[in-house]
Amino acid sequence: MPSFYTYLIASLPVLNFGSKVPFSYADFLGRVAKFIPEEDFALLEGLPDYSADNYRGGNPLLEKWFYAEITLRNELVRIRASRRHIDPHKYLRPHDGYVSHWVNRIILAAQRNPSCLEGEKILDELRWQVLEELSLGHFFDLDFLIIYGLKLLILERWDKISKANSQRLLAEELTKVSS
DSSP states (O other): OTHHHHHHHHTSOOOOTTSOOSSOHHHHHHHHTTTSOHHHHHHHHHGGGOOTTTOOSOOHHHHHHHHHHHHHHHHHHHHHHHHHTOOGGGTOOOOSOOOOTTHHHHHHHHHHOSOHHHHHHHHHHHHHHHHHHHHTTOSSSHHHHHHHHHHHHHHHHHHHHHHHHHHHHHHHHHHHHHO
């Protein structure tokens, strides 16, 4: 089966942050289902539901991803706690640590952004960069598919956000015109 990974991965479109989502995560699962082993498919199928709290699979790449996510959330806790003058330690989550020195500056910039939406975009760009770092050395294997799936989920999220905003704006404009 692993010999199919090369052909499968080569057939997937390249994903870039901010670009249009080429297909849904469900479509992605449909594309890979017949080409990968069942246990690998089960891992990908559960990907949208996994979190640092409920993942027990033992995949080293996913563990690093969740450590990075905990690092990001812990930094957000520190920033928000300092603004409210409370002790952040009771809200911090322990982890075995993904530490990158540039993370703090980006999270601070996201928090200082006056637009909540732009702040979220900065955080998702950071997540994308973490995935780029984790992808080093993974070209035609399961880890590549996991990273691809996580990136696809990020793009899908922004696709939903952009559609929701445009629908709301259209409704507001139509209300103004009809008044």
